[in-house]
Amino acid sequence: MSAREIIAVALLVPGVVVLLLSCLGVLTGRNAYARLHYIGPSTLLGSTLIAAAILVRESLRPGGIKAGLTALILVLTGPVISHATARAIHTLESRRREDR
Amino acid sequence: MDPWLASALSLFMGLLPCGIVVARASLMERVVAYEMAGVVTSLGLLLVGEALQQPSFSDLAIALALLSFPASLVLVRFAERGL
Numbered sequence: 001m002s003a004r005e006i007i008a009v010a011l012l013v014p015g016v017v018v019l020l021l022s023c024l025g026v027l028t029g030r031n032a033y034a035r036l037h038y039i040g041p042s043t044l045l046g047s048t049l050i051a052a053a054i055l056v057r058e059s060l061r062p063g064g065i066k067a068g069l070t071a072l073i074l075v076l077t078g079p080v081i082s083h084a085t086a087r088a089i090h091t092l093e094s095r096r097r098e099d100r
Numbered sequence: 101m102d103p104w105l106a107s108a109l110s111l112f113m114g115l116l117p118c119g120i121v122v123a124r125a126s127l128m129e130r131v132v133a134y135e136m137a138g139v140v141t142s143l144g145l146l147l148v149g150e151a152l153q154q155p156s157f158s159d160l161a162i163a164l165a166l167l168s169f170p171a172s173l174v175l176v177r178f179a180e181r182g183l
Binding site: 050 | 107
C-alpha cells in the first residue's frame with residue numbers, strides 16, 4: 001500500500017464511521033427533531049471525508065472530480081433540506097397542538 | 101478485502117436503521133430517515149464505483165444527490181400541508 005492509499009483509507013474510515021453513527025442516531029433519536037440533527041454530520045463531515053479520500057486516490061481524474069462534485073451537492077443541499085424539514089415538523093406540531 | 105468495497109458494504113448496512121425508522125416511526129421521522137438514506141446511498145454508490153473502478157457508479161451518485169434534493173423538498177412540502 002502506497003502512502004497515498006494509506007492517506008485515502010485514513011480519510012475514508014472516519015467518513016464511513018460518521019455516516020454509520022449518524023444512521024444509528026436516526027434510529028435511536030427520541031423525536032423528529034433529534035433524528036433530524038444527524039443529517040448534519042452525514043452531509044457535511046461524512047461526505048467531505050469520503051470525497052477527500054477519493055480525491056486523494058484519484059486526484060483530478062474524472063472519478064475524483066465526480067466525488068468532489070457529489071460532496072459539494074450534498075454540502076450545499078443538506079442544510080437547506082434540514083431547515084425545510086425542521087420547519088415542516090414545527091408546522092405539523094403547532095397544528096396538532098391547536099387541534100387539541 | 102478491498103477497503104473501498106468493505107466501506108461501501110458497511111455504508112449500505114447503514115440503510116437498515118433508516119429502513120426500520122421508515123417502517124415504524126411517525127410521518128416526519130420517516131421523512132428524516134428517507135433523507136438520510138439518500139445521502140448514504142449516494143456516498144455508497146461513489147465508493148462502489150471506486151472499488152470496482154467503474155465510473156458509471158459515480159454518475160449515478162451525482163444524479164441521486166441532485167435528484168434527492170427536490171424530492172426531499174417536495175415530500176417535506178406535502179407533509180407540511182398534511183398528507
